[in-house]
Amino acid sequence: QSVLTQPPSVSGAPGQRVTISCTGSSSNIGAGYDVHWYQQLPGTAPKLLIYGNSNRPSGVPDRFSGSKSGTSASLAITGLQAEDEADYYCQSYDSSLSGWGVFGGGTKLTVL
Amino acid sequence: QVQLQESGPGLVKPSQTLSLTCTVSGGSISSGSYYWSWIRQPAGKGLEWIGRIYTSGSTNYNPSLKSRVTISVDTSKNQFSLKLSSVTAADTAVYYCARGLYGDYDYGQDYWGQGTLVTVSS
Numbered sequence: 740q741s742v743l744t745q746p747p748s749v750s751g752a753p754g755q756r757v758t759i760s761c762t763g764s765s766s767n768i769g770a771g772y773d774v775h776w777y778q779q780l781p782g783t784a785p786k787l788l789i790y791g792n793s794n795r796p797s798g799v800p801d802r803f804s805g806s807k808s809g810t811s812a813s814l815a816i817t818g819l820q821a822e823d824e825a826d827y828y829c830q831s832y833d834s835s836l837s838g839w840g841v842f843g844g845g846t847k848l849t850v851l
Numbered sequence: 852q853v854q855l856q857e858s859g860p861g862l863v864k865p866s867q868t869l870s871l872t873c874t875v876s877g878g879s880i881s882s883g884s885y886y887w888s889w890i891r892q893p894a895g896k897g898l899e900w901i902g903r904i905y906t907s908g909s910t911n912y913n914p915s916l917k918s919r920v921t922i923s924v925d926t927s928k929n930q931f932s933l934k935l936s937s938v939t940a941a942d943t944a945v946y947y948c949a950r951g952l953y954g955d956y957d958y959g960q961d962y963w964g965q966g967t968l969v970t971v972s973s
Contacts, residue, residue, distance in 0.1 A: 741897065775959035777898075784947055784966050785890075785898065790959035828898050830959070839913050840888070840900035 742767060743829055743843035750849040751819045759846045761812040761829030767841055769810035772832040776805055776814045779826040779845075788827070789814060816848070824850045853877040855948050855964035863942075863971050869935040873948030873964055874928070881906050881926040886951040888960055889922060889933045891944040899944075903951060904931060938971045945969075 744762040751757040761774060768774060774792050777785035787796050789805035792812060804815045812831075816823055829843040859871035873887070880887065889901040902912035904922045912920050921934045935942060945966040952958035 773957050773959075775957075777960075779898075784963040785960075786963070787959050787961045790961075791956055796961060830898075830900070832957070835914075839911050840903065842890075842898045842900055845897040 741844040742833055742841040743831060745827075745829060745843035745846045747844070748847045748849065750851055751816075752851045753819055753821065755819050756815065756817045757819060757848065758816075759814045759827050759829075759848070761814070761831075761843050763810050763812075763831060763841075765810060766835045767810075767831050767833040768807065768812060770834050772834070774805065774807050774812040775830045776803075776812075777828045777830065779828065781825070785828065819850055821850050824848055853950060853962045855950060855962055857946060857948050857964045857967040859967065859969070861968055861970060863938055863969060864973050865939055865971055866937055869933070869938050869942060869969055869971070871933045871946055871948075871967065871969070872930050873932070874930050875950070876929070879926075880924060880929045880931065884953050886953060887922075887924065887931045888949045888951055890947045890949060890960075891942075892947070892966070893941075893944040901933065901935075901946075940971050943969065943971045 776789035778788045779785040792807040793805045827846045833841045854876045863869045886903045886905045888903040904910045919936045924931045947966045948964045949960040950962040951960045
C-alpha cells in the first residue's frame with residue numbers, strides 16, 4: 740500500500756492527451772511538500788520528468804506538464820507518442836516521521 | 852556528466868547484511884547542494900524510497916526500514932553506501948542509487964545509477 744495513490748494504468752491513442760493523478764494527504768502533498776514525477780522505460784532506471792510540481796528538467800519535451808493542488812498532483816501528457824509508453828511515478832515527502840521520501844504505486848501508460 | 856554506479860554482492864543469505872556502494876564520477880560528492888539516495892524496486896513492483904544522506908551527514912530513512920538501514924558517505928572515495936541488516940526474501944529487489952538536488956526547495960533526484968539486482972536466498 741503506497742502512501743501516494745496513483746491509478747494502476749491509463750491509456751490513450753497517439754496524439755491524444757492523458758493525465759495521471761497522484762493523491763496524497765495532509766502529511767505529505769497537503770503539507771506543502773513538492774511533487775516530482777519520474778518516467779521509467781522497461782528495463783531502465785527512472786528518469787526525472789517533472790520536479791517541484793511543475794518544472795521540466797532540460798531536455799524534457801513541453802508535452803509533459805505537472806500541477807499540484809491541495810493534497811493531489813497531476814501529470815499531463817499531450818500529443819501522445821509511442822515512446823511515451825512507460826511507467827510513471829510521483830514522489831514527495833511525508834512529515835509523519837522525520838520527512839521521509841514516498842512514492843506513488845506507479846501508473847502504466849499504454850499508447851494504443 | 853555525473854554518473855553513478857552501484858556495486859556489491861548480487862546474492863545475500865537470509866539474516867545477513869546487504870551492503871552496496873554507489874560510486875560517483877564526474878563530480879565531487881561533497882560539493883554543492885546535493886543529497887544521495889537509495890531506492891529499491893522488487894521485480895514487477897513499484898519504487899520504494901529507502902533513505903538519503905546529505906553532504907553534511909544528516910540522514911532520513913524510510914520508517915519501515917529505519918531499524919535495519921544505515922547510509923553513509925566516504926568523501927575520500929567519492930562513494931556512499933547502504934547497509935541493510937537482517938535481510939529476508941522480501942528485500943530481494945533492484946537497488947538504485949541516485950543524486951538529489953536541493954536549494955530553495957527540493958529539485959528531485961536527477962541522476963540515477965543503472966541499478967543492481969540483489970537476491971536474498973540461501
